[in-house]
Amino acid sequence: xxxxxxxxxxxxxxxxxxxxxxxxxxxxxxxxxxxxxxxxxxxxxxxxxxxxxxxxxxxxxxxxxxxxxxxxxxxxxxxxxxxxxxxxxxxxxxxxxxxxxxxxxxxxxxxxxxxxxxxxxxxxxxxxxxxxxxxxxxxxxxxxxxxxxxxxxxxxxxxxxxxxxxxxxxxxxxxxxxxxxxxxxxxxxxxxxxxxxxxxxxxxxxxxxxxxxxxxxxxxxxxxxxxxxxxxxxxxxxxxxxxxxxxxxxxxxxxxxxxxxxxxxxxxxxxxxxxxxxxxxxxxxxxxxxxxxxxxxxxxxxxxxxxxxxxxxxxx
Numbered sequence: 001x002x003x004x005x006x007x008x009x010x011x012x013x014x015x016x017x018x019x020x021x022x023x024x025x026x027x028x029x030x031x032x033x034x035x036x037x038x039x040x041x042x043x044x045x046x047x048x049x050x051x052x053x054x055x056x057x058x059x060x061x062x063x064x065x066x067x068x069x070x071x072x073x074x075x076x077x078x079x080x081x082x083x084x085x086x087x088x089x090x091x092x093x094x095x096x097x098x099x100x101x102x103x104x105x106x107x108x109x110x111x112x113x114x115x116x117x118x119x120x121x122x123x124x125x126x127x128x129x130x131x132x133x134x135x136x137x138x139x140x141x142x143x144x145x146x147x148x149x150x151x152x153x154x155x156x157x158x159x160x161x162x163x164x165x166x167x168x169x170x171x172x173x174x175x176x177x178x179x180x181x182x183x184x185x186x187x188x189x190x191x192x193x194x195x196x197x198x199x200x201x202x203x204x205x206x207x208x209x210x211x212x213x214x215x216x217x218x219x220x221x222x223x224x225x226x227x228x229x230x231x232x233x234x235x236x237x238x239x240x241x242x243x244x245x246x247x248x249x250x251x252x253x254x255x256x257x258x259x260x261x262x263x264x265x266x267x268x269x270x271x272x273x274x275x276x277x278x279x280x281x282x283x284x285x286x287x288x289x290x291x292x293x294x295x296x297x298x299x300x301x302x303x304x305x306x307x308x309x310x311x312x313x314x315x316x
Contacts, residue, residue, distance in 0.1 A: 006263075007267060011270050014273045017273065020277075020281070040170050043170050043237060043238060044280060046178065046181060047234045047241075047276065048244075048276045049185070049272065050230040051231070051241065051244050052245065052249065052265070052271070053269060054227040055069060055249040056249050056264050056265050057226070058227055058245075060261070061202060062133065065250055066308055068245040069227050069231045070231070070245070071137055072114065073113070074231045075242055076140040076143035077113055077143050079162075080143045083150045083154075083162050086158050086161055087150045087153065100177065106235070107184065107232045107233055107236045110235065111229055114228030114232070115225060117136065118224050118225065185229075188229040195226075202214070202219070202220075203261075204259075241294045241297050242294075242301065243298050243300070244272065245272075246308075247271075247297070247300065248271040249268050255271075276297075279296045283296065
């Protein structure tokens with residue numbers, strides 16, 4: 001099957017999953033349920049597209065299909081922010097805080113953290129992306145440790161508020177946040193289009209890219225900034241979903257078996273949308289909201305991650 005046919009098939013599955021998710025067992029009060037399901041579906045599409053795109057680009061830069069942007073510490077920083085607000089200001093502050101302000105605060109801090117990290121790394125000659133990953137992993141562990149320490153100290157009732165922020169959920173999406181997040185993602189995507197032409201070359205490695213005339217450090221800095229916006233918006237919108245990017249990016253690679261990003265990125269987006277919608281359908285209709293989408297995704301993703309590690313080890 002050709003690449004275009006595979007892409008059309010994945011697109012069809014995504015559209016079908018959206019239709020089924022929106023209209024499945026909608027009941028007689030469809031005028032109430034339909035707008036809310038459409039909002040939830042739009043949040044899933046935005047989140048899935050952002051995570052899939054950022055992961056494919058990140059794996060291209062690092063030339064490693066096991067790494068994801070969450071390794072830099074975005075998820076840990078988001079949880080630390082929510083925990084710090086509850087610890088220092090009380091659980092009521094997080095609950096009563098203006099949604100738009102909270103969203104922009106979360107996005108802004110994560111993007112500033114990423115940009116400072118990137119500037120710190122790339123201003124030093126001889127430092128590469130793997131040094132960035134090492135620093136990111138260390139900081140992510142540091143943020144997680146602080147979060148755990150603060151969570152032990154806070155009131156058990158307020159810990160429940162923090163716990164809600166630790167797991168991704170599409171059940172309480174806000175229309176204003178969807179619009180704001182959509183604008184940020186649109187701006188990042190338009191900026192990405194200027195540098196998308198370099199992705200195929202970057203997949204060859206740094207030396208080959210430089211030999212072909214690519215300003216490697218400059219392009220990588222800008223792409224990492226775009227990744228920061230994508231991941232920050234997705235995480236601030238619904239919460240951390242650690243293994244989603246790992247799953248969808250690798251599935252796209254397995255389906256298309258090509259380096260061409262005009263197939264890999266859309267393919268990963270469609271797989272991501274289908275996976276999230278299917279997972280959310282199971283959360284609502286099979287598990288009756290007794291769990292969250294991130295638990296399902298992380299369970300499957302953890303198993304898939306182990307499989308990838310074993311596969312890479314056998315290849316060596």
